[in-house]
Amino acid sequence: MRNAFAKEITTLAQQDERIVLLSADIGNRLFDDFKEKCPGRFYNCGVAEANMIGVAAGMALSGLRPVCYTITNFITYRCLEQIRIDLCYHHQPVVVVGTGAGLSYASLGYTHQSCEEMGMLRLLPGLAVVAPADSMEVRAGLRAALQQPGPVYMRIGKKGEPNVHQSLPDFTIGRAISVREGTGACILSAGTMLSVAIQAAELLATRGISAQVASFHTIKPLDVEFLTKVFSKFKAVATVEEHSVLGGLGGAVAEWLSEQTAPQARLLRFGTRDEILHETCEQSSARKIFGLTPEHIAEGIQKLWR
Amino acid sequence: MPPSPNTSNLEQIAREIRGKLIEMSNRAETPHLASALSCVDILVAAYWNVLKIDAKTPQSESRDRFILSKGHAASALYAVLAKRGFFPESLLDTFAQEGSPLAEQPAPACAPGVELATGSLGHGLPVGIGMALAARIRKLDYRVFVTLSDGECNEGSVWEAALFAPAQKLNRLAILIDYNKWQATGRSNEVMALPSLAAKWSAFGWNTMEIDGHDLNALTDAMNRMGEGEKPLAIVANTVKGKGVSFMEDDNNWHYRVPNKEEVAAARRELGLS
Numbered sequence: 001m002r003n004a005f006a007k008e009i010t011t012l013a014q015q016d017e018r019i020v021l022l023s024a025d026i027g028n029r030l031f032d033d034f035k036e037k038c039p040g041r042f043y044n045c046g047v048a049e050a051n052m053i054g055v056a057a058g059m060a061l062s063g064l065r066p067v068c069y070t071i072t073n074f075i076t077y078r079c080l081e082q083i084r085i086d087l088c089y090h091h092q093p094v095v096v097v098g099t100g101a102g103l104s105y106a107s108l109g110y111t112h113q114s115c116e117e118m119g120m121l122r123l124l125p126g127l128a129v130v131a132p133a134d135s136m137e138v139r140a141g142l143r144a145a146l147q148q149p150g151p152v153y154m155r156i157g158k159k160g161e162p163n164v165h166q167s168l169p170d171f172t173i174g175r176a177i178s179v180r181e182g183t184g185a186c187i188l189s190a191g192t193m194l195s196v197a198i199q200a201a202e203l204l205a206t207r208g209i210s211a212q213v214a215s216f217h218t219i220k221p222l223d224v225e226f227l228t229k230v231f232s233k234f235k236a237v238a239t240v241e242e243h244s245v246l247g248g249l250g251g252a253v254a255e256w257l258s259e260q261t262a263p264q265a266r267l268l269r270f271g272t273r274d275e276i277l278h279e280t281c282e283q284s285s286a287r288k289i290f291g292l293t294p295e296h297i298a299e300g301i302q303k304l305w306r
Numbered sequence: 307m308p309p310s311p312n313t314s315n316l317e318q319i320a321r322e323i324r325g326k327l328i329e330m331s332n333r334a335e336t337p338h339l340a341s342a343l344s345c346v347d348i349l350v351a352a353y354w355n356v357l358k359i360d361a362k363t364p365q366s367e368s369r370d371r372f373i374l375s376k377g378h379a380a381s382a383l384y385a386v387l388a389k390r391g392f393f394p395e396s397l398l399d400t401f402a403q404e405g406s407p408l409a410e411q412p413a414p415a416c417a418p419g420v421e422l423a424t425g426s427l428g429h430g431l432p433v434g435i436g437m438a439l440a441a442r443i444r445k446l447d448y449r450v451f452v453t454l455s456d457g458e459c460n461e462g463s464v465w466e467a468a469l470f471a472p473a474q475k476l477n478r479l480a481i482l483i484d485y486n487k488w489q490a491t492g493r494s495n496e497v498m499a500l501p502s503l504a505a506k507w508s509a510f511g512w513n514t515m516e517i518d519g520h521d522l523n524a525l526t527d528a529m530n531r532m533g534e535g536e537k538p539l540a541i542v543a544n545t546v547k548g549k550g551v552s553f554m555e556d557d558n559n560w561h562y563r564v565p566n567k568e569e570v571a572a573a574r575r576e577l578g579l580s
Binding site for chain 1: 367413414421422423426428429431432433434435436437438439440441442443444462463466467469470473474
C-alpha cells in the first residue's frame with residue numbers, strides 16, 4: 001500500500017503544483033521518484049512530527065495542498081493537538097497519512113501499533129477519517145482526499161496486502177463500496193481487513209449463510225444511508241477492523257445504531273480488545289490473538305443462525 | 307509600503323495602545339494584561355515600520371505575515387490592527403464579550419489581519435515556517451514574522467521548529483521572543499533552563515540578535531536585518547512584563563489580575579493619557 005501511495009502521490013503532484021509532500025524521516029528511497037519529478041516539493045521534516053503538522057498547516061493557509069506521511073502512531077497520537085488546532089480549527093485541506101496502521105507493525109511492539117487512533121481522531125470536528133482496503137483504494141482514496149475542502153486522516157497498511165479491487169474503484173469519501181452481494185448478513189470492513197472479511201463470507205457461504213461484504217473505508221463521515229439499508233435488510237451486520245472495538249468503525253456504528261428505532265439486524269463487532277498486546281508476534285499472529293480471522297468472524301456470525 | 311511616522315509619534319501610538327489594553331482588560335475582565343503590555347512595542351515596530359501590509363487588502367497573497375504565537379496577548383494584536391486601520395477601533399469595545407469576533411484569544415480569521423488562531427503555545431512557529439516555505443514554493447516574496455513568549459519556549463514543538471527552519475535556509479523568516487523573564491507561575495529563567503536564550507538560538511543555526519524590546523528603533527533595525535545570508539533571524543527582545551505602568555511592571559500578579567477602575571485611571575495618567 002505504501003508503494004501505491006508513493007506512486008499515486010507522484011502522479012497527482014505532477015498534475016497539481018499545489019501538492020507538497022512532507023515526511024518525518026521515513027520512506028527511505030520511497031519518494032525518490034517524487035523528488036525527481038516534483039523538485040522543491042518534498043520535505044523531510046525530520047523526526048519531529050508535531051512541527052511537520054504545523055508546517056503543513058502554514059502551507060495550506062498559503063494556498064498549497066500538503067500531504068503529511070509517517071508511521072501511524074507518530075503522526076496521530078503525538079500530533080493530536082496539532083491536528084486538532086492547526087488543521088481542524090482552521091479547517092485546512094491537509095491530508096495526514098499514517099502508514100503501518102493497526103497491527104501492520106505488530107512485530108515492532110506496542111510503540112508501533114495503532115489500534116486506538118481512529119477513535120481518537122473521529123472525535124475531531126471536520127476531520128474525515130478514511131481507511132482504504134487495498135492499493136487500489138489507497139490510490140482512489142488519495143485522489144478523493146485531495147479534493148476535500150478540509151483535513152483528511154488516512155490510515156494505510158505497509159506492503160504486500162492482497163488487492164481486492166482489480167481496478168480503481170469509484171471512491172467517494174463517506175460512501176461504502178460493496179464488493180460482494182449477500183442476503184443474510186453483511187460484513188462491513190475498514191482498512192486492510194477487507195480480504196479477511198471476504199474469506200469469512202466465503203466460509204459462511206459453505207455453511208449456507210449468504211453474506212454481503214462492503215469496504216466501509218470511511219469511518220467519518222459515516223455512510224448512514226448504507227447502514228440504514230443493511231440494518232433493515234439483514235439478520236446480522238458485523239464490523240471488522242484492525243482497531244479497537246472501542247471508538248473505531250464498530251464504535252461509530254454502535255453509536256449510530258443506538259439512536260435507530262427497531263433495526264432488524266444484530267450488530268457484531270470484530271476488532272482488537274481493550275488491552276495491550278505484549279506478545280512478540282507478526283501481524284498474522286496478532287490478528288489471531290484478537291480473533292481477526294475468517295474462521296472466528298464466520299463463527300461469530302453463524303452463531304446467530306443456531 | 308507602511309507609513310513611517312517618526313519614533314516619537316510611534317511612542318505615542320504605543321502609549322495609546324497600552325491605555326486601550328488596560329481599558330479592554332477592565333471592561334472584559336480578562337487576564338494576561340501584563341503579557342499584552344510586554345509585547346506592545348514589538349507589534350508597533352512591526353506594524354508601522356516593517357511589515358509590507360495594506361489594511362485595505364488584508365488577504366493579499368504578497369502581504370508579509372505576522373503571527374502572534376503568544377495568543378494570550380491577543381488584546382495587543384487587536385488594538386494594533388484596529389489602530390493600523392484593519393477594522394474600526396469601536397470593535398475593540400466588544401473584546402471578549404459574548405458574540406464578539408474578538409475572542410480572548412484569536413480564532414481563525416476572526417478579524418481582518420489576524421493570520422492564525424493561537425492560544426495553545428508552540429503552534430505559531432511551525433505554521434510560520436510552513437508559510438515561509440509556501441512563499442518559496444509559490445515564488446512569492448513575502449516575509450514571515452512570529453512573536454513568541456519566553457514561556458512558550460518551554461514547548462518541545464518550538465525546538466523542533468528551531469531545528470527545522472535553519473535546515474531549510476529560511477532567511478525570509480524571523481522570530482521575536484518577548485523575553486520578559488516571567489511565565490504564568492514563575493521566573494522563566496528558573497522554571498526551565500532558559501538563560502543564554504540568544505546563544506541557544508544561535509547554536510540552533512539562527513542569526514541571532516539580542517536587543518531592548520521596548521526600543522522601537524532597535525526593533526525596527528533588527529527586523530530589517532532579515533535576509534542577511536541564508537539563516538532565519540531570531541530576535542531576543544528583552545522586555546518588561548506589564549511595561550508602561552509602574553505598579554504592573556515586573557509584577558507577575560498582573561499575569562492574571564484585572565485592573566479596577568481606579569487602577570485604569572492611574573495607569574492612563576502614567577501613560578500621559580487623559
